[in-house]
Amino acid sequence: MNPLKQVSYKNALVITSAAALTFLIVFTISHSLYIAAAFSCFLAIFMTIARAKAVSRRAMAIQGAAPEMIDHLRAGVQSGLSLNECLIGLSDRGPEILRPYFLRFRDEIYLSGDFEKAIALAKRELAHPTTDQILESLAMAKVLGSAELLNILRLLGNFIREDLTLRREIAVKHNWIKNSAHLSAAAPWLLLLLLSTQPSTSRAFSTQSGALILLAGLAMTAAAYLWMNQLSKLPEASRVFSGSHLGRRL
Helix, strand or coil, X not given: CCHHHHHHHHHHHHHHHHHHHHHHHHHHHHCCHHHHHHHHHHHHHHHHHHHHCHHHHHHHHHHHHHHHHHHHHHHHHHCCCCHHHHHHHHHHHCCHHHHHHHHHHHHHHXXXXXXXXHHHHHXXXXXXXXXXXXXXXXXXXXXXXXXXXXXXXXXXXXXXXXXXXXXXXXXXXXXXXXXXXXXXXXXXXXXXHHHCCCHHHHHHHCCHHHHHHHHHHHHHHHHHHHHHHHHCCXXXXXXXXXXXXXXXXX
Protein backbone atom coordinates (compact mmCIF):
# COMPACT_ATOMS: atom_id res chain seq x y z
CA MET A 1 0.00 0.00 0.00
CA ASN A 2 1.17 3.54 -0.76
CA PRO A 3 2.64 5.17 2.38
CA LEU A 4 0.44 8.24 1.90
CA LYS A 5 -2.72 6.09 1.97
CA GLN A 6 -1.53 4.34 5.11
CA VAL A 7 -0.96 7.72 6.74
CA SER A 8 -4.41 8.98 5.70
CA TYR A 9 -6.17 5.94 7.25
CA LYS A 10 -4.16 6.32 10.43
CA ASN A 11 -4.91 10.05 10.57
CA ALA A 12 -8.65 9.47 10.19
CA LEU A 13 -8.59 6.97 13.08
CA VAL A 14 -6.55 9.31 15.30
CA ILE A 15 -8.83 12.30 14.58
CA THR A 16 -12.01 10.28 15.23
CA SER A 17 -10.65 8.87 18.49
CA ALA A 18 -9.45 12.29 19.69
CA ALA A 19 -12.81 13.91 18.83
CA ALA A 20 -14.74 11.19 20.70
CA LEU A 21 -12.48 11.50 23.75
CA THR A 22 -12.84 15.29 23.72
CA PHE A 23 -16.62 14.97 23.56
CA LEU A 24 -16.67 12.74 26.64
CA ILE A 25 -14.30 14.96 28.65
CA VAL A 26 -16.09 18.22 27.84
CA PHE A 27 -19.52 16.69 28.44
CA THR A 28 -18.31 15.49 31.84
CA ILE A 29 -17.20 19.04 32.67
CA SER A 30 -20.08 21.06 31.16
CA HIS A 31 -23.00 18.58 31.14
CA SER A 32 -23.98 20.15 27.79
CA LEU A 33 -24.26 18.13 24.59
CA TYR A 34 -24.00 21.29 22.47
CA ILE A 35 -20.79 22.53 24.07
CA ALA A 36 -19.26 19.05 24.02
CA ALA A 37 -20.16 18.63 20.34
CA ALA A 38 -18.71 22.08 19.54
CA PHE A 39 -15.41 21.24 21.22
CA SER A 40 -15.33 17.86 19.50
CA CYS A 41 -15.86 19.54 16.11
CA PHE A 42 -13.29 22.24 16.94
CA LEU A 43 -10.65 19.63 17.72
CA ALA A 44 -11.53 17.58 14.63
CA ILE A 45 -11.27 20.68 12.39
CA PHE A 46 -8.00 21.74 13.98
CA MET A 47 -6.46 18.27 13.70
CA THR A 48 -7.70 17.81 10.11
CA ILE A 49 -6.07 21.06 9.02
CA ALA A 50 -2.92 20.29 10.99
CA ARG A 51 -2.69 16.76 9.58
CA ALA A 52 -3.26 18.08 6.07
CA LYS A 53 -0.10 20.10 6.56
CA ALA A 54 1.75 16.79 6.97
CA VAL A 55 1.83 16.66 3.17
CA SER A 56 3.75 19.95 3.16
CA ARG A 57 6.06 18.66 5.89
CA ARG A 58 6.65 15.51 3.84
CA ALA A 59 7.47 17.62 0.78
CA MET A 60 9.94 19.70 2.80
CA ALA A 61 11.50 16.53 4.24
CA ILE A 62 11.95 15.08 0.75
CA GLN A 63 13.47 18.32 -0.51
CA GLY A 64 15.73 18.41 2.55
CA ALA A 65 16.93 14.89 1.76
CA ALA A 66 17.56 15.69 -1.92
CA PRO A 67 21.12 17.09 -1.45
CA GLU A 68 22.15 13.92 0.40
CA MET A 69 20.54 11.85 -2.36
CA ILE A 70 22.56 13.74 -4.97
CA ASP A 71 25.78 13.31 -2.97
CA HIS A 72 25.12 9.57 -2.81
CA LEU A 73 24.49 9.39 -6.57
CA ARG A 74 27.60 11.42 -7.40
CA ALA A 75 29.75 9.21 -5.18
CA GLY A 76 28.32 6.10 -6.84
CA VAL A 77 28.86 7.40 -10.36
CA GLN A 78 32.43 8.50 -9.54
CA SER A 79 33.19 5.04 -8.14
CA GLY A 80 32.06 3.42 -11.38
CA LEU A 81 28.66 2.05 -10.31
CA SER A 82 25.84 1.87 -12.82
CA LEU A 83 22.79 4.12 -12.43
CA ASN A 84 20.74 1.08 -11.40
CA GLU A 85 23.21 0.26 -8.63
CA CYS A 86 23.38 3.89 -7.47
CA LEU A 87 19.60 4.14 -7.14
CA ILE A 88 19.22 0.71 -5.56
CA GLY A 89 21.87 1.73 -3.01
CA LEU A 90 19.51 4.49 -1.83
CA SER A 91 17.19 1.78 -0.47
CA ASP A 92 19.58 1.00 2.41
CA ARG A 93 22.16 3.79 2.47
CA GLY A 94 20.14 6.78 1.36
CA PRO A 95 18.17 9.30 3.48
CA GLU A 96 15.67 7.60 5.78
CA ILE A 97 12.59 9.21 4.22
CA LEU A 98 13.58 8.06 0.71
CA ARG A 99 14.42 4.44 1.50
CA PRO A 100 10.87 2.97 1.19
CA TYR A 101 10.47 4.51 -2.28
CA PHE A 102 13.77 3.14 -3.53
CA LEU A 103 13.01 -0.26 -2.02
CA ARG A 104 10.06 -0.35 -4.42
CA PHE A 105 12.36 0.91 -7.19
CA ARG A 106 14.71 -1.99 -6.41
CA ASP A 107 11.84 -4.48 -6.43
CA GLU A 108 10.63 -3.18 -9.79
CA ILE A 109 14.13 -3.40 -11.30
CA TYR A 110 14.56 -6.97 -10.04
CA LEU A 111 11.05 -7.93 -11.22
CA SER A 112 10.97 -6.38 -14.69
CA GLY A 113 14.49 -5.12 -15.38
CA ASP A 114 12.89 -2.03 -16.93
CA PHE A 115 14.78 1.10 -15.82
CA GLU A 116 12.22 3.44 -17.41
CA LYS A 117 9.30 1.79 -15.64
CA ALA A 118 11.13 1.82 -12.28
CA ILE A 119 12.03 5.52 -12.68
CA ALA A 120 8.41 6.35 -13.56
CA LEU A 121 7.24 4.45 -10.44
CA ALA A 122 9.67 6.36 -8.20
CA LYS A 123 8.61 9.71 -9.68
CA ARG A 124 4.92 8.88 -9.26
CA GLU A 125 5.26 7.81 -5.62
CA LEU A 126 7.66 10.56 -4.53
CA ALA A 127 5.50 13.16 -6.34
CA HIS A 128 7.94 16.02 -5.74
CA PRO A 129 9.41 18.47 -8.28
CA THR A 130 12.93 18.21 -6.83
CA THR A 131 13.12 14.42 -7.13
CA ASP A 132 11.49 14.71 -10.56
CA GLN A 133 14.43 16.84 -11.69
CA ILE A 134 17.00 14.42 -10.26
CA LEU A 135 15.36 11.31 -11.70
CA GLU A 136 14.80 12.98 -15.06
CA SER A 137 18.51 13.84 -15.20
CA LEU A 138 19.32 10.19 -14.60
CA ALA A 139 16.81 9.08 -17.25
CA MET A 140 18.44 11.49 -19.70
CA ALA A 141 21.89 10.12 -18.89
CA LYS A 142 20.63 6.55 -19.30
CA VAL A 143 19.20 7.27 -22.75
CA LEU A 144 21.78 9.73 -24.12
CA GLY A 145 24.86 8.62 -22.21
CA SER A 146 25.48 12.14 -20.93
CA ALA A 147 29.12 12.76 -20.02
CA GLU A 148 28.01 15.80 -18.03
CA LEU A 149 25.94 13.92 -15.46
CA LEU A 150 28.29 14.73 -12.56
CA ASN A 151 28.27 18.45 -13.42
CA ILE A 152 24.48 18.41 -13.77
CA LEU A 153 24.07 16.74 -10.36
CA ARG A 154 26.54 19.17 -8.78
CA LEU A 155 24.72 22.24 -10.16
CA LEU A 156 21.33 20.78 -9.21
CA GLY A 157 22.57 20.04 -5.68
CA ASN A 158 23.83 23.63 -5.27
CA PHE A 159 20.51 25.04 -6.46
CA ILE A 160 18.50 22.82 -4.09
CA ARG A 161 20.69 23.77 -1.11
CA GLU A 162 20.28 27.49 -1.82
CA ASP A 163 16.51 27.11 -2.13
CA LEU A 164 16.35 25.14 1.13
CA THR A 165 18.36 27.75 2.99
CA LEU A 166 16.05 30.54 1.83
CA ARG A 167 12.90 28.62 2.68
CA ARG A 168 14.15 27.76 6.17
CA GLU A 169 14.99 31.40 6.88
CA ILE A 170 11.50 32.47 5.84
CA ALA A 171 9.88 29.66 7.86
CA VAL A 172 11.70 30.74 11.04
CA LYS A 173 10.39 34.29 10.64
CA HIS A 174 6.85 33.05 10.04
CA ASN A 175 6.74 30.64 12.99
CA TRP A 176 6.34 33.22 15.76
CA ILE A 177 3.44 34.84 13.90
CA LYS A 178 1.77 31.46 13.35
CA ASN A 179 2.18 30.51 17.02
CA SER A 180 0.51 33.76 18.07
CA ALA A 181 -2.35 33.05 15.68
CA HIS A 182 -2.78 29.54 17.12
CA LEU A 183 -3.04 30.95 20.62
CA SER A 184 -5.55 33.58 19.49
CA ALA A 185 -7.73 30.92 17.87
CA ALA A 186 -7.69 28.68 20.95
CA ALA A 187 -8.19 31.39 23.60
CA PRO A 188 -12.00 31.89 23.16
CA TRP A 189 -12.57 28.13 23.34
CA LEU A 190 -10.48 27.76 26.46
CA LEU A 191 -12.51 30.56 28.02
CA LEU A 192 -15.73 28.82 27.01
CA LEU A 193 -14.49 25.59 28.60
CA LEU A 194 -13.84 27.41 31.88
CA LEU A 195 -17.22 29.15 31.79
CA SER A 196 -19.03 25.92 30.93
CA THR A 197 -18.42 24.68 34.47
CA GLN A 198 -21.16 27.13 35.48
CA PRO A 199 -24.70 25.71 35.06
CA SER A 200 -25.98 29.02 33.68
CA THR A 201 -23.46 28.89 30.81
CA SER A 202 -24.41 25.31 29.97
CA ARG A 203 -28.09 26.26 29.89
CA ALA A 204 -27.42 29.31 27.71
CA PHE A 205 -25.56 27.33 25.06
CA SER A 206 -28.06 24.47 25.16
CA THR A 207 -30.67 26.63 23.43
CA GLN A 208 -31.14 27.08 19.68
CA SER A 209 -29.53 30.53 19.82
CA GLY A 210 -26.58 29.15 21.79
CA ALA A 211 -26.08 26.38 19.23
CA LEU A 212 -26.07 28.94 16.40
CA ILE A 213 -23.42 30.97 18.26
CA LEU A 214 -21.27 27.86 18.66
CA LEU A 215 -21.64 27.01 14.95
CA ALA A 216 -20.72 30.58 13.97
CA GLY A 217 -17.71 30.45 16.28
CA LEU A 218 -16.55 27.16 14.71
CA ALA A 219 -16.95 28.56 11.20
CA MET A 220 -15.05 31.77 11.97
CA THR A 221 -12.26 29.92 13.80
CA ALA A 222 -11.80 27.48 10.91
CA ALA A 223 -11.87 30.28 8.31
CA ALA A 224 -9.33 32.35 10.24
CA TYR A 225 -7.03 29.37 10.72
CA LEU A 226 -7.20 28.42 7.04
CA TRP A 227 -6.57 32.03 6.00
CA MET A 228 -3.56 32.27 8.31
CA ASN A 229 -2.10 29.05 6.90
CA GLN A 230 -2.67 30.23 3.34
CA LEU A 231 -0.95 33.56 3.97
CA SER A 232 2.11 31.85 5.46
CA LYS A 233 2.35 29.22 2.72
CA LEU A 234 5.44 29.43 0.55
CA PRO A 235 5.04 29.03 -3.23
CA GLU A 236 5.79 25.54 -4.48
CA ALA A 237 7.53 24.62 -7.71
CA SER A 238 5.39 22.92 -10.34
CA ARG A 239 6.15 19.35 -11.41
CA VAL A 240 7.45 19.96 -14.92
CA PHE A 241 8.57 16.32 -15.30
CA SER A 242 5.55 14.66 -13.69
CA GLY A 243 4.51 12.94 -16.92
CA SER A 244 6.33 10.29 -18.88
CA HIS A 245 10.05 10.90 -18.70
CA LEU A 246 12.56 11.62 -21.40
CA GLY A 247 13.40 8.02 -22.08
CA ARG A 248 9.90 7.33 -23.41
CA ARG A 249 9.61 10.59 -25.35
CA LEU A 250 12.80 10.09 -27.40
